[in-house]
Amino acid sequence: MPGTRISLKDVAGRVGVHPSTASRVLNPATRQMVSEELAARVLAAAEEMGYCPNPFALGLRTRRSFIVGVLTPDLTNPVFPPMFRGIEKVLAEAGFSAMLADSHIPGVRERTILDKMKSRWLDGLILATAHRKDPLVAECLAEKIPFVLINRTTDDESIPCVVNDDRSGIRQAVEHLYGLGHTKIAHITGAQNTSTGYARFEGFTESMRELGLEPEIDLIVNCETLSETEGRQAISSLLGRGKQFTAIACANDLIALGCYDVLRKRGLKCPDDISITGFNDMPFADKFDPPLTSIRIPLLEMGEKAAGLLLKLIEDPEARIKSEKVTPQLIIRQSTAKARTS
Amino acid sequence: MPGTRISLKDVAGRVGVHPSTASRVLNPATRQMVSEELAARVLAAAEEMGYCPNPFALGLRTRRSFIVGVLTPDLTNPVFPPMFRGIEKVLAEAGFSAMLADSHIPGVRERTILDKMKSRWLDGLILATAHRKDPLVAECLAEKIPFVLINRTTDDESIPCVVNDDRSGIRQAVEHLYGLGHTKIAHITGAQNTSTGYARFEGFTESMRELGLEPEIDLIVNCETLSETEGRQAISSLLGRGKQFTAIACANDLIALGCYDVLRKRGLKCPDDISITGFNDMPFADKFDPPLTSIRIPLLEMGEKAAGLLLKLIEDPEARIKSEKVTPQLIIRQSTAKARTS
Numbered sequence: 104m105p106g107t108r109i110s111l112k113d114v115a116g117r118v119g120v121h122p123s124t125a126s127r128v129l130n131p132a133t134r135q136m137v138s139e140e141l142a143a144r145v146l147a148a149a150e151e152m153g154y155c156p157n158p159f160a161l162g163l164r165t166r167r168s169f170i171v172g173v174l175t176p177d178l179t180n181p182v183f184p185p186m187f188r189g190i191e192k193v194l195a196e197a198g199f200s201a202m203l204a205d206s207h208i209p210g211v212r213e214r215t216i217l218d219k220m221k222s223r224w225l226d227g228l229i230l231a232t233a234h235r236k237d238p239l240v241a242e243c244l245a246e247k248i249p250f251v252l253i254n255r256t257t258d259d260e261s262i263p264c265v266v267n268d269d270r271s272g273i274r275q276a277v278e279h280l281y282g283l284g285h286t287k288i289a290h291i292t293g294a295q296n297t298s299t300g301y302a303r304f305e306g307f308t309e310s311m312r313e314l315g316l317e318p319e320i321d322l323i324v325n326c327e328t329l330s331e332t333e334g335r336q337a338i339s340s341l342l343g344r345g346k347q348f349t350a351i352a353c354a355n356d357l358i359a360l361g362c363y364d365v366l367r368k369r370g371l372k373c374p375d376d377i378s379i380t381g382f383n384d385m386p387f388a389d390k391f392d393p394p395l396t397s398i399r400i401p402l403l404e405m406g407e408k409a410a411g412l413l414l415k416l417i418e419d420p421e422a423r424i425k426s427e428k429v430t431p432q433l434i435i436r437q438s439t440a441k442a443r444t445s
Numbered sequence: 446m447p448g449t450r451i452s453l454k455d456v457a458g459r460v461g462v463h464p465s466t467a468s469r470v471l472n473p474a475t476r477q478m479v480s481e482e483l484a485a486r487v488l489a490a491a492e493e494m495g496y497c498p499n500p501f502a503l504g505l506r507t508r509r510s511f512i513v514g515v516l517t518p519d520l521t522n523p524v525f526p527p528m529f530r531g532i533e534k535v536l537a538e539a540g541f542s543a544m545l546a547d548s549h550i551p552g553v554r555e556r557t558i559l560d561k562m563k564s565r566w567l568d569g570l571i572l573a574t575a576h577r578k579d580p581l582v583a584e585c586l587a588e589k590i591p592f593v594l595i596n597r598t599t600d601d602e603s604i605p606c607v608v609n610d611d612r613s614g615i616r617q618a619v620e621h622l623y624g625l626g627h628t629k630i631a632h633i634t635g636a637q638n639t640s641t642g643y644a645r646f647e648g649f650t651e652s653m654r655e656l657g658l659e660p661e662i663d664l665i666v667n668c669e670t671l672s673e674t675e676g677r678q679a680i681s682s683l684l685g686r687g688k689q690f691t692a693i694a695c696a697n698d699l700i701a702l703g704c705y706d707v708l709r710k711r712g713l714k715c716p717d718d719i720s721i722t723g724f725n726d727m728p729f730a731d732k733f734d735p736p737l738t739s740i741r742i743p744l745l746e747m748g749e750k751a752a753g754l755l756l757k758l759i760e761d762p763e764a765r766i767k768s769e770k771v772t773p774q775l776i777i778r779q780s781t782a783k784a785r786t787s
Contacts, residue, residue, distance in 0.1 A: 155564040158510075162501030170512075170544070170565075173721055178526040179728060185521055186549055195546075200561060201514070203545040204537075205530055219542060222497040223512075360732055386521060392734030 270306030272431035282440035288315020334361020356381035374440035394436035513558020531748020612648030614773035626784035635696035698723035718781035736778035
């Protein structure tokens with residue numbers, strides 16, 4: 104950082120030694136080359152004067168930046184700040200900092216961000232942006248960049264990741280709705296080129312069939328991005344098809360909020376007319392109107408685990424890393440109720 | 446970043462020149478020392494091989510990291526992600542990246558984060574954590590670190606900042622409540638050692654007096670942090686005092702959400718029994734039960750402006766920077782209604 108920087112030379116001058124002597128003391132690897140008494144004086148002066156080693160010189164020597172890049176698809180989705188908090192906590196404890204980039208910024212794409220992160224020689228990456236087939240992930244792999252995926256993974260199961268058990272999550276939602284008497288259950292999916300969207304869709308159809316309910320093609324709508332806007336479009340499309348349904352299992356909470364908007368506008372009531380489940384149990388889900396039944400995933404814990412795996416990989420790029428799958432939990436609130444008997 | 450890094454030597458080898466020649470070409474300042482034809486060949490090889498200059502060597506030479514530190518008090522408060530998005534957008538356009546730290550992490554304090562950011566010689570800082578008298582801000586000033594405050598400022602008005610007109614915001618809330626017939630209006634404040642908490646409190650008492658209403662000491666409760674938990678405690682304290690009131694102007698939306706919880710638990714209705722206003726118009730404020738009347742501040746724009754000011758300061762540390770104050774806007778929803786005539 105610019106400003107009044109204390110140099111090695113300043114420290115050496117204060118003690119009255121040559122800068123190369125001060126340098127030997129300040130590098131733990133060479134400290135024993137200097138007498139203990141002199142080393143103590145140099146260290147005391149460095150401490151007192153607030154000396155910081157030049158991070159660029161340190162980087163040249165160690166080839167480490169002690170910076171990890173974190174790439175999120177949408178930081179304003181309240182799911183990501185707690186994940187980031189978990190990541191940063193574990194990184195900070197190990198002396199690392201987090202460079203954060205949000206790929207959702209119009210005009211700034213993942214490609215550009217990755218290139219920039221690579222040019223900075225960060226020590227590793229945590230990617231929350233992966234697609235099932237992801238050329239950027241393939242590139243990180245080919246270039247032997249230490250990285251870990253979080254939340255979303257790819258079809259290549261060998262890549263280290265920390266994800267949620269999405270199939271189990273949507274299954275809990277479907278079984279809950281079925282238990283309330285719903286049999287005509289719609290599903291608004293996430294993007295099918297993401298592991299989260301795909302696993303939730305698969306989990307939906309699987310659990311419907313296991314309950315003896317045939318998932319109807321007309322009751323499934325696909326969203327490309329997880330947003331309130333896409334949720335509004337999806338439920339409008341569903342309602343426009345004229346097929347009867349009494350519940351919707353949404354692939355995420357923002358989609359569920361979009362559904363709320365359209366139901367209200369059309370004079371329909373949730374849960375009296377249509378029950379709705381979200382996914383992620385985002386912060387404030389208990390404050391919505393109605394409070395949203397959702398699937399809680401341990402966001403902070405996922406961040407902590409991802410950072411932990413990455414630190415292992417940075418320490419030993421050849422380490423065999425075991426991916427982690429966390430367990431989701433159904434949180435029942437007032438957006439789901441017994442099915443109307445029509 | 447570790448992995449298969451292309452070095453200057455690799456590029457020189459491909460073209461068949463000495464590394465020092467390749468180095469001269471790749472540094473724009475010395476490129477004219479080499480023939481145009483040779484320079485073109487070196488540049489083409491560097492491009493083709495995906496050569497990235499060593500950022501540590503670049504840092505040593507330029508004493509620039511092209512990294513800006515951003516310090517937030519609580520990233521999970523939905524106010525901060527849009528601000529950060531604005532910051533990162535403007536930084537990225539200028540070739541800078543953002544290192545983000547969230548001081549709210551238990552055990553990791555602002556002091557530690559600032560020390561770490563300083564040790565990295567970042568090019569500048571954006572602080573969303575300032576207190577009215579803030580030793581860390583004084584330290585940045587004394588050490589001539591380029592920095593800009595966002596959202597909160599200090600009592601020293603010479604420090605570059607981008608803030609909201611908090612007095613105007615709370616005034617709009619009070620006048621709105623008064624217009625609905627409320628005269629017994631309570632205020633739950635933010636921390637009085639922050640500019641936001643203090644200006645909103647001052648704006649509250651000023652605007653009450655201008656309307657001919659004497660602010661009552663028993664109808665003002667102070668919160669030290671802006672959270673739902675503190676909001677619950679504050680309204681419980683208010684209700685316990687036995688003084689009549691029909692509306693609460695809250696210093697922020699999270700406090701208002703805490704009020705919702707307690708009102709519901711006690712069987713009181715918002716807005717029928719008590720009208721409530723928030724502050725910040727956080728994302729999802731329109732989805733709460735009831736949708737929250739709040740004060741909108743242009744979060745993205747504030748982030749963009751702060752990054753713009755900081756880039757000017759990084760370019761020229763002696764530049765005279767004009768702080769910016771953005772204008773808030775009352776957003777009326779269903780948490781406020783006509784006062785009961787008792």
